[in-house]
Amino acid sequence: MKHIESHKIILFDGVCNLCNGAINFVIKKDKKNIFKFAPLQSEIGETLLSKFQIDTSNVDSIILVDGENYYAKSSAALRISKELSGGYPLLYGFLILPRFIRDAVYDYIAKNRYKWFGKKESCMIPTPELKEKFL
Template sequence: MPDSAADIILFDGVCNLCHGFVQFVIGQDPAGRFRFAALQSPAAQALLAAQGLAPAALPASDPDSVLLLSGGRLYSHSTAVLRIAHGLGGGWRLAAVGWVLPRPWRDALYRFVARHRYRWFGRQESCMLPSPALRSRFL
């Protein structure tokens, strides 16, 4: 089972934008606070089931391309992204300015980008495979 102190980022494993986001977080998180699992993986599906979400609850077309499991709670949409940015610390905490926008506005922007992510950034045929050095950070 995953380290309870680590926050887990669940991401769309075939989305190029999501891959870029994961690589960005890894680069900004040398302490390894965050761990990762592709939404399509058995590990992610088990984590979602433990949160009371059946695999069918998140269809492949769903715009929830990034979810955050932190402190036993599951965060989605813009809330997940803002919490991840805050967790990176340093200058990324300035992303907290995003909290001043009403959640429906933030989430509408998130859903717009998520809905077009494959068209704008492309997709891969299979989930990314982490390098041996990063394998321990993936579930």
């Protein structure tokens, strides 16, 4: 799979405006070039979902694949924040909260993301400059 072993992969809902905004934000703050990106709906996204046996009816927004491990929901978001430039790594400290509390907040936002932020008809197409970041 395209020499991705050295990168952490963020799988995201390619038709979700909130998710696309989050991906654009991560790209800007990923100064160490740690992440690669793929829509859940892409071939690579589907391959990784199958490999880790992830049920998209339970997890349908952001998933972080780090080597042979994956993280979903709030755990993914907080682990991503740890790698960003600026003060965002401080958010990683929220991992001390019980996951059921973190995920309840995450699930509430995820459940309402299309209503609040809208939905695209198709996945985002990266600009030529950003194409190398997408799988």
